[in-house]
Amino acid sequence: MSQVLVNGLFLGCLFAVVAVGLTLVYGVMEVPNFAHAGVIVLAAYATWAAGDAGAPFALAALAGIACGAVVSVLTEVLAYRWVVDKPAASPAVALGLLLILQNTALRGYGGAGRSLDTPYDTVLFRIGPVTLPGVKVALVLLAVLSLAALHLLLSRTSLGRAMRAVAQDREAAAMLGVPIRRQYTLAFLIAGLLGGVAAIAYAPTFQVSPYMADDVLLSAFVVVVLGGLGSVRGAVTGALVLGVAESLGSAYVSSAYQSAFGFLLLVLVLVRWPSGLRSTDARRVA
Amino acid sequence: MRSRTAAALLAAGSIALSTTACGPGSGPGGDDTKVKVGAILSMSGVYSTLGPAEKNAMTMGVEELNRTGFTVAGRKHTLEIGYADDKSDPATTGVVALRDMTQSQKLPVIAYGLGSATYVPQLRRKPVPMINILDSSYPSVLAQDPHLYLTRGGSDTYVPGCLSYTKQKLGTKSIAVITAKGEPYGEGLTQLVQKSAQAEGVKVVATSDYPLGSTDYGNAINTAVAAKPDAVYLSSVTGVILPVLKQLRQSGWTGPVLHSSGVNPDQARAILGNQFNTLMKDNYDCAGTLPTTSAHPATAAFAKAYQERWHEYPQDLTMWAYDYPFIVAAAMTEAGSTTDPVKIDRALGAISIPKGTVSGWLPNPGDLLFTDHGARTTSEVTTWCPATQTIASAMTFDHRDGAIVDQVFAKDACG
Amino acid sequence: MPASSTARHAAALGPVAAVSVLAHVLLIGFQGEAGQLTLLAVSWTIALTGLNFVQGIAGYPSLAQASFFGGGAYLSAILLDHGLPAALAAALAVGGTMLAGLVVGLVFSRTRGQYFAIGTMFFTAVTTLVFTNAADWTGGPDGRPVGLGFPLDTTLLLLAGSLGLGLAAFHLLAGTRFGARLRAVREDEDLAQHLGVPTARVKLVAIVVSAGFGAWAGVLFAQYNGVVAPSQFTFVQSFLMFVAIGIGGAGRLFAPLVGSVLVLGLTQLVNFGPGVSQIVLGAVFIAVTLVAPHGVLGVLGALWDRIRTKAVTA
């Protein structure tokens, strides 16, 4: 039982890192960033390519995170920026970008999975009945570190306050002189960095392939809806809840339908609160 | 008026469509001494470790056959193979390729690897003999349709070898099985392992599974390892079980790992990364004999020629792919026709083991290649030698009337 | 008043009949690769005609169409396997899928844009999981063969006929109050509700109708193809169907046909290497969404209007 809970924790941390990236972007631009899966995939391939070219793992990881950030910013500059005032068009643009990014990876590296080797591949911790593989412990560490850094950025720096202002109310922030366009790019930069971290944390536990991030993205979106679109703290708590739920479901009900339990949670929430738990989009009518 | 423009656009669209149709596939080649047959292989996708090797071997086989050519009804012919990629998804791309080959190009014989069940409805519409050079799933694919032929022994002829070897050599008393759920080859292997374990008196202490497309095998591995087995059996194809092997070793399991996927060194390095040597230690593979470990001189010569030409380790399926042109030539000569699928189909049941083949088939009664559509091949258990970073034969055996016979243990496999 | 409306109907139903006949000719004429492309184009058009209600007219991004398409195919295959006569199996398959559509509608019809897209995308991901893992019903990831209920030429006739009837039904339904209500939901859902439009129920009916169209297309696709597999109904397929309506021209009569011909035509670019066609498709889709939100038919319509007015004023 404890092993299942620990697995749930690993899943939860992974979902948290991905979901926070999604929530940030949604909070600032009300865009469902489906292309985030493509960012994670390309970041993972960049890390693999750098490692394959002989770079030590640490350097390759940095290359991966940088690639994630660059790709994420590109998606904002080239496409999302033009849809900010047309919310109905944003799902379409997001899906178009996902097609492009995923298939760029497919075209560049082919469909066969590749393994991402890390120095801590064979490391193993054993606490009582629970075994903690090195790669999964690294995943938790990376998640905690990156989320803590983000929290500091959002609460302590003026940069973070400006972003939270834009998340609260775009028009009001604009009136107060907050450079809106820079906030969009910044949100996508941070989301890209988090995407890179998610890639180097997640890829070693399985393998690098163009479709590795699809399930994670779907579960992360459940977390974003659970935590209320646009709230970072909500995303982290939602991620841990979903991680444990999916792990319990897959251990005790059926491992084939692991992500189906995430969907069940999503359905329960949406039936009760059609606009999410802590909806930020003010009721347009009032 | 707006819908009139739509109609105009539509007409243009359909014309474009029809022109593409007339281009390719305008019936068999002009020169009638050149005979064309088909081959649907998995060049990309989950099973992409199999297709390219099959194509390489077939190319060598056709070149060898066409050096002397083959005579049918008094006239000398040469063979040409039309390849198609089923993208490891026979139900979508494979069926389309089969329809294109049988209905548009009207090819008389088709070789294929996977997807027997999905081709059955199309075979009922347009019967054509199809020669399987790979799929040893249990229960046998031959039960699906009378037009299918299998050029290798089924998994029921080699999985029992796994259990008897580990019991005698490793003293295994209990085993755990981890299966790829929904992958037909793996699910067949699991049934066979349970049946032969019972026969050998080895207890199956745990069975767990993971969904085919999944990325996290933690729960399945924990169930298996928690039962403290003497050995773990991973049942599926190479591309699917190696990531599981990696997580199994990462989770701290150091005992022997058995499988029947025919992993070779190149595949291990590609999928497991540069720690492949440590991860593959204590691995035992029970499947068909490999060209490199076969006792037949012709097979060993083929293995060397294959390695020199393609610079990759020859898998077991390369022998059967190499022999496909020779089987077709023998059947057409026997049938006296290079175009009639029905005659060729009947001839396949009557030919003996063709000259120039390298698979080293065991003779069937009446010296026939196929008895009720199946050919017999020897089987072996190989082990991983960390020193030479490759595999070596540990035991060869045959399987007749439900029992393991002619067991030959290698004195020092890795020596 | 009635004289002009019958003329308007004739102007639309004429080309619809022509398209239906053309589809039948192409289905009979082509074999192998081109035959498969025609089959896909026709069955996708039937499925997308249903989607054109939810996404086209009402503006709701439904990514569930591929699972309805697959539901029809699998359900009919399973029922045929149990010995039901073909027509009954088809009817039950469509009915069963519409029931699933009802459940999806009940859950998601009260949500708005972003959640609707996320919810339906996840629904399709879960149905793909069911198609892949409920092996004893669906034959697992390699799919399952389909009993040939209708003879081939009946299937071809049904495909071409359903294409025509589907488009005609769309044209007629779009003209009724149901169509007006859907358009109101797209323009301003809250205002529509305050003018008496039961928006949740309207969206629910649209989803169930789209499920019916999708299922029927799935039944016919399975009968022609002879085999069904999960990879034909993944959420990537749902993306492509969503893209097809967008590129075709959301809400327009021929959007499903133009959209599927363009999307399926582009996927044939695959011979430039794996994934190239999808990259081009993604780029084209974004360009269309940003530059020509009314899609190809919208641009053509606008061009035609400009030519007509120039002709009148010249």
Add this chain to the structure above:
Amino acid sequence: MSALLQVEGLVKRFGGVTAVDGVSFGLEAGAVLGLIGPNGSGKTTLLGMLAGTHEPTAGRVLLDGRPAHGRGAHRAVRTGIARTFQTTRLFPGWTLREGLRLARGEHRGRRGRLGDEEAAALLGLDGLLDRPCGSLTSAAQRLAMIALALATGPRVLLLDEPAVGMDDEEAGALAAAVRRVAAELRAAVIVVDHNMHFLMPLADTVTVLAAGAVLATGTPQQIRADEAVIASYLGEA
């Protein structure tokens, strides 16, 4: 004869904030009720609860004795309560005629329904029926919004700051139109507005809201003289 519209103890809380705190009143057919009060006094939220936009936290709304609250806006419209909005909301891409046809189609024919031309003429919009609503002047758009509400054949019409952005002459015409709607269609009308020159001559009775509760109710003359109202809201006349 019981009132056409009976409001009993309506309360609405958003989280901790109580926007409407126990409002009750009755309204006869053909009567015009003016609703005034400083910003944030709960006027729009009250209208929202009557029109079904929000669900009341407590209290009841009865139309002809039957409950008409908390079942969504479209059901409220069907029972006969229609509203306009503080910010102009129209179908920008549609013409007014299309909007009117949609609204008219939404309810089982009730007697005394206004045809398109009549409704437009009543509000001075004749001739603008076939132009897209987006291209009308802002005053015309506000009138169009009222025309849409009228097309649903309401028995209770809720107008949320209809005269905003109108000069005196346009406001006068609007007041006359509202007066005719109340008289000819026997509809009860509630008008929320800050423009006293427009509201006072129009309303039969006036209710003053402050901080979500009724401060005072009476004829326009009584309200104008009431000290409490003057202190909290009207200021020196």
